[in-house]
Amino acid sequence: MCGICGFVGKVESQGIVLESMMQELYHCEEDDLGEYYWENGAMAFRQDEVVEVKGCHQPRVSDDGRLALVCDGVITNAKMLRKRLEAAGYTFRCGGDKEVILHAYEEYGEEIVNYLEGSYALVIWDRKEERLFAARDAGGGRPLYYALIGGRLAFATSLGSILAFVSFLGKAAMPTGGQEEEQYLPRGIYELAAGQDFRYEKNLLKLQCYCPEEIEQREQEDFENLHEMESQGEEVKKEAPEQKSGIFYYLLQRWKNRAGNRSIRG
Template sequence: MCGICGFTGYRQDQKTVIERMMKAIEHRGPDSEGFFCREKITLGFRRLSIIDLEDGQQPMESADGNLHIVFNGEIYDYKELRAELEASGISFCTHSDTEVLVNTIQQYGEKALDKLRGMFGFAVWNEKEQTLMLARDFFGIKPVYYAEIDGHFVFASEIKSIL
């Protein structure tokens, strides 16, 4: 179990807010944490290490640096997807399903969801398009809650992170 959280829009206290959001879900990922802040997006992550213990730090970016992801879950077919992406010329730095996921989204956009087998909740920031893609698995095994608060789109793995 890991935890994701974040919000759109600029705030002077972005780092403080995301740290508080991540602290609220610390129990979901006691092994490490990370965040990504830009003018229009802030992403946070709490990690429970299961696979790729050394290299699976998040937020993680796509091979071209355009996409930034926070991801909770497991992609069961990531080895097959990785082989497909490698055949198309994408190289990898880790053995994590997170890196495969972000590059699958880079390659296929929203159609990547049709390729995924697993349980997941994730947020992907597209730096070039300045857009956020938020998704969860089709059965809702890995929940993602969201709300609009003071003009900011806010999301998290648990409601208490939003509160």
């Protein structure tokens, strides 16, 4: 089990704020903890150390220091994606799927959501662009909550972490407008919908749903590549075509009922 949390925006005592948020994440006696700070923001990761790949701790930072990633979840097509990225010239330093995510973002940018499979909630900070990108898998396997408060954005896989951030500011979370409020959440705090991502920069949050047609096309290419890998004698795990088509039908129906995209100012 693990969790992620963080915030963008100027706050006093960044370390204390992040620590209070981390305390609300799942934890046990032998946790793997990680923190990352920049001028006006921070992110953190907490996980049972036993399940983390050695040398692949989070937050993960790109070789040039531009990108920082925290992710709660598992990428099931990491092996296939890694082969693609290695062919494109990327070098891997460990065997973890989080390193695959980071390089995939360097290669595909925000289109990364059309390449990832699995159960995940991820957040990437781009130092150069001063932009935060977050995404949740289409199946909704991992939660991701967020709140916009006074020009600051907080995110976490734990609702308690968001409440800790709000409490530290000494303010009640205020509704941002432009969103339907979730009845089970405190006012002004939201859960990112399954199959949705957002970009946050210059105090503007843009929500969008990723395209099922692109996902289906990419999955078909992967399925065809599996046969090619098998012909070369590699052992790979695959799903039957009819299973995939059933998943895509389900996803397509989901997206037909969603709004295309929308922007919200905090």
